[in-house]
Every structure is written in C-alpha cells, then in structure tokens.
Amino acid sequence: MNRPRRLAAGAVLLGLAGAALAQISGPPVARPLYDGVVVVDPYRWLDPPAGLEGGARGVRQTLPVQGGGFSVDTPENPPQAQIDADYSALSLPSGTKTLVVAITPVKAPPVAPGDGVLAGNVYELQVANQRGVAVPVASGSQVTVLFRGPSSLTDAKIELLSNGAWTAIETEPAGVPDMYTALVSEFGEYALVAPPGWLPAGALATPQRATPSPTPTVAAVASGSEPAAPQISATPEPSGPAPTPSSPGSPGGGLPFDRLIALGIGAAVVVAALIVLRRPIRPPPG
Amino acid sequence: MTHRPYARTGASVAWRVTRSARLDAFARAGAIVLLVCFSVSLRASIARSGAIGGVTEGYLYGALWLGIAAVGRTRAGDRADVLRGATDLRTAIPIGAIAGGVLLILPLVLHDPSPALRIGQGTAFWPWAAATSLVAVAEEVVLRGVLWRWIAVAGGDVAALIATSALFALIHVPTYGPTIVPLDLAVGCYLGGLRLWFGNPGASAVAHLVADLGTWWL
Numbered sequence: 478m479n480r481p482r483r484l485a486a487g488a489v490l491l492g493l494a495g496a497a498l499a500q501i502s503g504p505p506v507a508r509p510l511y512d513g514v515v516v517v518d519p520y521r522w523l524d525p526p527a528g529l530e531g532g533a534r535g536v537r538q539t540l541p542v543q544g545g546g547f548s549v550d551t552p553e554n555p556p557q558a559q560i561d562a563d564y565s566a567l568s569l570p571s572g573t574k575t576l577v578v579a580i581t582p583v584k585a586p587p588v589a590p591g592d593g594v595l596a597g598n599v600y601e602l603q604v605a606n607q608r609g610v611a612v613p614v615a616s617g618s619q620v621t622v623l624f625r626g627p628s629s630l631t632d633a634k635i636e637l638l639s640n641g642a643w644t645a646i647e648t649e650p651a652g653v654p655d656m657y658t659a660l661v662s663e664f665g666e667y668a669l670v671a672p673p674g675w676l677p678a679g680a681l682a683t684p685q686r687a688t689p690s691p692t693p694t695v696a697a698v699a700s701g702s703e704p705a706a707p708q709i710s711a712t713p714e715p716s717g718p719a720p721t722p723s724s725p726g727s728p729g730g731g732l733p734f735d736r737l738i739a740l741g742i743g744a745a746v747v748v749a750a751l752i753v754l755r756r757p758i759r760p761p762p763g
Numbered sequence: 764m765t766h767r768p769y770a771r772t773g774a775s776v777a778w779r780v781t782r783s784a785r786l787d788a789f790a791r792a793g794a795i796v797l798l799v800c801f802s803v804s805l806r807a808s809i810a811r812s813g814a815i816g817g818v819t820e821g822y823l824y825g826a827l828w829l830g831i832a833a834v835g836r837t838r839a840g841d842r843a844d845v846l847r848g849a850t851d852l853r854t855a856i857p858i859g860a861i862a863g864g865v866l867l868i869l870p871l872v873l874h875d876p877s878p879a880l881r882i883g884q885g886t887a888f889w890p891w892a893a894a895t896s897l898v899a900v901a902e903e904v905v906l907r908g909v910l911w912r913w914i915a916v917a918g919g920d921v922a923a924l925i926a927t928s929a930l931f932a933l934i935h936v937p938t939y940g941p942t943i944v945p946l947d948l949a950v951g952c953y954l955g956g957l958r959l960w961f962g963n964p965g966a967s968a969v970a971h972l973v974a975d976l977g978t979w980w981l
Contacts, residue, residue, distance in 0.1 A: 481920055485960035488924055489862075492953025496866065499946035500873040510866055510950050511935050511943035512902075513975040514894045516817030516886050517810075628811065654940045678811065746801050750794035754834045756787075 503652070511652065518553045520627040520655075523582040523598045526680035529627070533557065533598050535581035539607075542573055549578045551600075555625055555653060558582075558600040558667075562620035568613050573606040583666065590643040596633050596671035597626045602664040619660035626655045626669040629678035635659040638666040645670070788916035792926075795835045795910045799934065802827040807937035818886055821894030828901035835909040855957075855965035862957055862966065863973025866950065870981065892976060899975045903968035906931055907958040924955040950974075 525531040536551050546563035550556035558580045567576075582598040589595070602622065604612040614620055626633055635657055636643040646667075651658040657669060806824045809815050815823065906927045914923040928951030932944045954967040 481959055484920060484924070485956045485958075488952050488956030488959060490956075492928075492949050492951070492956055493865070493869075495949025496869055496946060496953060497873055499949050500870050503942065503946050510971070510974045510978075511939040511947050512899070512971070513978060514817055514821035514891060514898055515938060516891065650940055650942050652939060652942055654938070743801050743804065746797050750797045750801075751834060753790050753794035 515653070516554060517628075518555075520597060520625070520677070521553055521557065522627075523584065526677060528679055529677060533582040535579065535600075537577065537579040537581075540576050540578060542569065542576060547576070547578065549580060550623075551580055551582075553625070555656060556623070557598065557625045558602075559623040560602055560604075560620060561623075562604075562614075563618075566615055566618035566620050567604065568615040570606055570608075570610050570612065572608075573610075573612070575607045576612060577603075577605045577607070577609075579603045585668075586638060586641075586666070588638075588641055588643070590636055590668075590670045592643075592645065593634070593670040593672050594675055596630050596669040596675060596677070597624070599638070599666055599668040600624065601666045604664055614662050614664065619662050621658060622661050622667060623651055623656060623658045624667065624669050625653075626657070626671070627677040628655060630655045630669065630671055630675070633657055633669040633671045635661075635667055636670045637661065637663070638668070639663075643668075643670065785917050788913045789918070791835065792910060792913035792917055795831060795905065795913065796930065798831045798835070799828075799905065799910075799930065802831065803934045803937060810938070818890045818894045821891075821898050825894065825897030825901045828898070828905050832901065832904040832909055835905070835913070852963070852965040855961040855963060856969050858961070859957065859966035859969025860973055862953070863970035863977070866953070866970065866974040867977040867981070888979065891979070895975045896972055899971040900968050902931070902934075903954070903964045903971050907955060907964040907967050911955075911958060911964070920959055924952065924959065928952045928955050 519530050521533040522529055522531050523533040534552055536549060538547075538549050540547050540549075542564055544564075546561065546566075548559065548561045550559035560578060560580065579602075581601045581603070583601045585595055585599050606612055622635065624635055631654070634645045634648045636645050638644075646659040646661055648657050648659045650656070661667070802824065805827070806820065809820055809823070910930075911923045911927050914926050918926075928948055931951035931954070932947040935943055935947050954970060957966040957970060958964050960966070
C-alpha cells in the first residue's frame with residue numbers, strides 16, 4: 478500500500494471513529510450527516526405577533542401499548558413540539574391497553590418567566606389511558622421532549638409551568654437551529670424561554686399577553702374533546718414603539734445601509750475570486 | 764511553449780510541483796473558499812428571509828456550487844491523480860454506495876432510541892430528492908474535486924484533507940448550528956479518505972448522496 482492509500486485508509490477509519498463518537502455524544506436527534514436540503518415551515522403561533530403566522534396546531538393520537546415506546550409530534554415540518562417516550566418510562570395503570578397522547582398549544586398563562594420571555598407557544602403535554610386515567614412519567618424515569626421555536630431563536634431553555642411558576646429544565650440544542658430538547662420527568666405545560674429582550678424575526682410588535690384560559694384536562698383529552706382552537710390576535714401592545722423588523726422579508730421596504738454594504742462586499746469578493754480563478758496557469762520558471 | 768507546472772522526477776509515481784505553481788494553486792484555492800463562503804452566506808440570508816422555499820433554495824444553492832466548480836475547475840491536479848493511479852468511477856460508485864450506507868447505519872445503531880426529526884417531508888419526495896442530490900454532488904465536486912486538487916498542489920494531500928473537512932463542517936453551521944461541527948468534521952474526514960483512496964470525488968459523492976437521501980426515511 479503506497480503512502481496516499483495509507484493516508485486514505487487512516488482518514489476513513491479516523492472519520493468513522495469520529496462520526497461514531499459524535500453520534501454518541503452529539504445532538505440527541507439522529508442524523509447520518511448534518512447536510513442536505515431542509516424544508517422548514519414558518520413558525521405557527523397560537524397568538525401571533527403582527528406580521529407573523531398563526532394557525533398553531535396540536536395533535537392527539539391513540540396508540541396501542543406495543544413495542545418499546547412512542548413518538549408523537551405536531552404536524553408542522555419540523556414539528557414545533559414532540560414527545561418521545563419508552564413505555565417503560567411511564568407509570569401505566571393496570572389494564573392499560575391504549576394510550577391517548579395529546580400535545581396542545583394553549584394560551585400563555587398570565588405569569589411570565591422570571592428569566593426571559595416566552596419564545597413561541599405554550600404546549601400542554603398529556604398522556605392518559607383508554608379510560609381517561611392520567612399516565613405520569615414513572616418515578617426516576619424521564620421522557621424526551623423537543624420544541625422548535627420561531628426563527629432567530631439562537632438561545633433558549635425549555636421551561637415547565639409548575640405551581641404557577643416557570644421552572645427551567647436542563648436543555649440542549651437539538652441539532653437544528655431554533656430547536657431544543659430536554660429530558661423531563663413529568664407532563665404538563667412547557668414552553669421555550671428566550672433571554673430577556675428577544676423578539677421573533679419579522680415581528681412588527683410583541684405578542685399580546687393572552688388571558689388565561691381553562692386548561693384541557695387529561696380526561697377531556699381521553700374522551701375525545703377537541704384541543705383548544707387557535708385564537709389569533711394580531712393586535713400589538715399599545716405601549717412602547719414597534720420594534721424594527723429584523724428579517725429581510727418583513728414589511729418596511731427598502732434595503733438598509735448595512736445590507737447594501739454587505740451586498741457590496743459580497744460582490745467584491747466574487748469579482749476578486751473570479752479574477753484569480755480565470756488567470757491562466759503560469760509556467761514554471763526556466 | 765508547453766506549460767509544465769508539474770514535472771515527474773523519474774519513472775516512479777513521484778512527482779514535484781514548482782514553487783510558482785504552488786503559489787498559484789494557493790491563490791486559486793483561496794478564491795474558491797471565498798466563493799464558497801459567499802454562497803453559504805447567501806443561502807443563509809435567503810433561508811432567514813423565507814423568500815424562497817426549501818427545495819427551490821436547494822436548486823439555487825446547488826447551481827451556485829456547480830458554477831464555482833466550473834470557474835474553479837482545473838486539470839492541474841489531474842496529472843497528480845493520474846500519477847497516483849486514480850481509480851475509475853465504475854469502482855468508486857459501488858464502494859461509495861456502501862460507504863454511504865455505513866453512515867446511515869451509524870445513527871441507527873448508536874443513537875437508538877432517538878427522537879424522529881422530519882427534515883424534508885414537508886414537500887414531495889422527488890423534488891426534494893432532486894434538490895438534495897444536486898446539493899450533495901455539487902458540494903463534492905467543489906470541495907473534494909476542484910478545491911482538493913488546488914490545495915493538494917499547494918500543500919499536499921494532508922492539507923487538502925484537513926482544509927476540505929473543516930470547510931465541509933463550517934458550511935453547515937448556518938443551517939444546523941454549531942453543535943453539528945464534530946459530526947460533519949468527522950464525516951468530512953471520512954469522505955476525504957474515500958476521495959484520496961480513489962483519486963477522484965466519485966466515491967465520496969455517491970456516499971454523500973446516499974447519506975443525504977437516506978435521511979428521508981430516518
């Protein structure tokens with residue numbers, strides 16, 4: 478085996494070992510390679526800020542207790558909320574044959590997180606058996622939840638609304654921008670919380686603070702009642718000026734000066750690179 | 764006058780590159796990297812604006828990269844590859860398919876149970892597959908095709924392997940975030956090894972294609 482072949486074999490083995498290690502220790506979402514064409518739906522709000530899209534949807538699935546576990550997610554692409562659980566991580570009441578798993582966008586409660594702002598919808602996660610008996614996470618066990626936030630959410634934590642207060646859960650980026658995951662030990666109301674001052678890209682105003690609404694019960698979910706219908710309110714808060722649109726596609730018109738500078742630099746880079754590449758190859762001296 | 768930036772040093776496969784050819788190749792590699800950075804920035808801006816859908820954005824991005832391959836193409840490295848005994852595509856393609864399959868198996872074996880993540884299923888399969896194939900092949904033609912050759916001329920195969928693997932990881936950060944760097948760096952090294960073994964980007968392109976298309980079913 479010549480030197481390039483030895484180097485090639487070494488690179489293949491090193492790459493394979495590195496990929497295996499990265500799969501074990503990397504983002505919790507499995508991908509063979511972070512690459513390719515990603516089709517991302519715009520974030521769907523239950524209470525959309527002006528200029529953003531409403532129509533957040535929930536999901537409710539009835540699943541036979543078979544196999545190792547289940548994965549249920551909302552219908553957006555990628556999903557805005559998702560539960561992945563092993564049956565062994567749940568405290569199944571005796572006689573449980575099927576589970577009703579529901580993920581429902583609900584109105585934001587009046588209480589705000591103490592460490593930031595809600596970034597997207599509040600989702601209520603519920604699991605019940607066929608008789609409507611709530612199925613909790615087993616003691617000492619955890620299930621995985623994933624939440625996707627609005628575009629431009631570069632830093633966020635998953636928080637649980639518990640006893641009238643938001644509690645941060647240890648959160649990891651899920652390997653796709655704006656998406657976060659955590660292991661949780663109970664079902665309930667969860668949301669992504671961004672650092673103070675965060676605003677969704679493209680928003681013309683901050684979302685109106687929603688009034689609290691009755692929370693759907695596990696029994697209601699199991700009996701087949703509909704999840705909370707999206708209630709869209711595009712009314713901006715009356716106080717304070719509207720923030721500047723932060724996405725290029727947002728209304729407002731015209732190209733700002735910094736974007737013109739960026740375009741100019743980009744054009745200069747392209748022209749310079751093309752000049753270098755189109756030069757003839759110089760002959761060696763002598 | 765015949766341009767002879769490469770000269771054989773004897774009857775063996777050994778070869779040497781003149782100093783001027785090295786400098787020239789270095790400048791050309793830098794120019795290709797700049798064009799790559801520009802296209803990645805453009806893609807990120809388009810994605811953020813939401814002006815173009817994912818598949819159309821893929822076509823545009825793939826076409827940009829094929830454009831880079833066209834302006835950066837070179838026969839300078841061909842001679843080096845020929846001297847090393849490059850393998851033809853008939854051998855590289857099936858091996859690349861197997862190598863891509865190995866990449867697909869890794870997360871299934873090591874990451875189970877894992878949350879599902881639908882990436883492309885918001886659209887029809889065939890347009891998505893076409894855009895994904897275009898992007899995968901275009902990336903290989905540029906990174907482990909023209910860019911590899913220029914860097915190899917300027918600094919050797921090890922430099923080409925390191926530089927193209929690092930660039931491969933970095934170009935995906937705007938789309939997937941910084942947490943993907945270790946995996947894509949490792950896979951870049953893996954694909955670079957295939958490119959080096961076969962002397963052309965055929966095997967790495969097929970492996971890349973298989974790994975990307977496989978994500979539809981993961």
